[in-house]
Amino acid sequence: MREITLPVADDIIRDLQVGEPLALTGVMITGRDAVHKWMMETFITKTRPPQGDDLEVYEAIKPLLNGSIIYHCGPVVSGLDTGDYRFVAAGPTTSIREEPYQGAVMEHFNLKGAIGKGGMGLKTLTACQTVPAVYLHAIGGAATLIAQTVEKVLGVYKLDFGVPEAMWVIQVKQFPVVVTMDAHGNSLHQKVEGRSKQQLESLLAVA
Numbered sequence: 001m002r003e004i005t006l007p008v009a010d011d012i013i014r015d016l017q018v019g020e021p022l023a024l025t026g027v028m029i030t031g032r033d034a035v036h037k038w039m040m041e042t043f044i045t046k047t048r049p050p051q052g053d054d055l056e057v058y059e060a061i062k063p064l065l066n067g068s069i070i071y072h073c074g075p076v077v078s079g080l081d082t083g084d085y086r087f088v089a090a091g092p093t094t095s096i097r098e099e100p101y102q103g104a105v106m107e108h109f110n111l112k113g114a115i116g117k118g119g120m121g122l123k124t125l126t127a128c129q130t131v132p133a134v135y136l137h138a139i140g141g142a143a144t145l146i147a148q149t150v151e152k153v154l155g156v157y158k159l160d161f162g163v164p165e166a167m168w169v170i171q172v173k174q175f176p177v178v179v180t181m182d183a184h185g186n187s188l189h190q191k192v193e194g195r196s197k198q199q200l201e202s203l204l205a206v207a
Contacts, residue, residue: 074164
């Protein structure tokens, strides 16, 4: 398993290949539907004017996202009443919901990757080639085990979105993932889908 330290340089990202297992160490941020929509509308397409603490949060997350990775995750967090936050469960969320936003978000914030489950589409794959970046698959159903790789919760932004939708800044060690979309246009998800389609067509032809 190859060890990657965040933030990560472009040459390392370009060297990663589909199917390669990685262990991530460093600082990353969680973000799901509400965060991606907020980023897109407020700072990229600018169809929504900044409100409340938007500009303050934007300036805070820019250096954290630059060269790092966003994790599609709605964690279960303890210590909400005291501020002594700990991740109890941190499993990946289905990533395709972020497909309308992910490519543009990667480019805008110089993100080097996204972690989730289930893969993403052509927009994200194209952005992976230009940024460059990768899509990383985390193990579904291993939320408690993944949470054990979160050494510390460094902070949280947009908690008003709700605990699962907030941006949690986390320090991780040996976070296990597999590269399933690389910076060269290769997608394991496309390959699996293509093979499944061929097998289905063969079965239908026999029937």
